[in-house]
Amino acid sequence: MEAGVASYARGAVPNNILSRPRLAAPSSAPLFSRSHKSQGTKSSSLFGESLRVTSKRSQRTSRAGGAAALVTKCEIGDSLEEFLTKATPDKNLIRLMMCMGEALRTISFKVRTASCSGTACVNSFGDEQLAVDLVANKLLFEALQYSHVCKYACSEEVPELQDMDGPVEGGFSVAFDPLDGSSIVDTNFTVGTIFGVWPGDKLTGVTGGDQVAAAMGIFGPRTTYVLALKDVPGTHEFLLLDDGKWQHVKDTTSIGEGKMFSPGNLRATVDNPDYDKLINYYVREKYTLRYTGGMVPDVNQIIVKEKGIFTNVTSPTTKAKLRLLFEVAPLGFLIEKAGGYSSDGKQSVLDKVINNLDERTQVAYGSKNEIIRFEETLYGSSRLKAGTPVGAAA
DSSP, X not given: OHHHHHHHHTTOOOSOOOOSOOOSSTTSOOOOOSSOOOOTTOOOEETTEEOOXXXXXXXXXXXXXXXXXXXXXXXXXXXXXXXXXXXXXXXHHXXXXXXXXXXXXXXXXXXXXXXXXXXXXXXXXXXXXXXXXXXXXXXXXXXXXXXSXXXXXXXXXXXXXXXXXXXXXXXXXXXXEXXXXXXGGGGTOOEEEEEEEEETTOSSSEXXXXXXXXXXXXXXXXXXXXXXXXXXXXXXXXXXXXXSXXXXXXXXXXXXXXXXXXXXXXXXXXXXXXXXXXXHHXXXXXXXXXXXXXXXXXXXXXXXXXXXXXXXXXXXXXOOOSBIIIIIHHHHHHHHHTTOEEESSSSOGGGSEEOXXXXXXXXXXXXXXXXXXXXXXXHSOBTTBOSSOOGGGO
């Protein structure tokens, strides 16, 4: 374990995969097994279980522009595997999202059973002498390596490209924040994992709009896996059941108007008068404050409640903290697939080119009118609306 920790501290990803057996229920710690060695992406099993890929005869397709488009309906109550099989013909993407789902299930157990001090967490067996975010980081790298379809991966904890040995053609590169909100684990607040999936071997020189998938795992009273795929409408919530399976429980396809706000970085109001004006508008108009201090739960509530606004704004003395690659772009993908909008003040965060792995930005997520108000108040106009300013900008 100490050697593994040291290698992570140096930015190296160990090649070994944990070999403890996978247990069915989430009350036991599920870990990855080396018992299955995949050859390329032809394997039909995952973590010792059969991947039931729908036969071509049962898939209804339509032809558009010479390409086959999958039209099999995804339904509430489907398992994660059933949903993905219906949603995409890309078996590599199915495998990647299933592997990440297994990692999220394991992280949920680790978070739930951790006894945390200020810097480290020890489970009930005393065998995890790592901060829980580093445990999550290790598990996610292992899952991506195990998938055999990931070429490069990087995380907030290891912000350098790590070669996962997957293919470039037909493969993916993944960026993730292993445990957003890890500083509030000891207070038992909701925390989560964020990840974005890009095709091929590029994580710079790309935009958030180039993602083929994005997701977050939410570890609270319930454990959920919220994901979106580029060619599938909506953002989809899966609930972790007692038997360890993910079940499709909610689709979100529109974000409506509603007076709920989550104001991040409030200290910026001291020397950003426009942000101060916006916050005062929310208070004056009797918006409900729903701010946890964790970006994952605050953005997730917009998707679940289908309304609201999340803001994190900079000022001359408070620079941008949120990373475009690891947090902002994947969450922007989830929000916009759900029917909402994102903005850095002037454009969708999905249009921002990711020039370097550590690039940071301010951001807002929410309904159309809330993003219009955000842009008009901070910059005098909105790309989403011409004419009379709304709300705080008036």
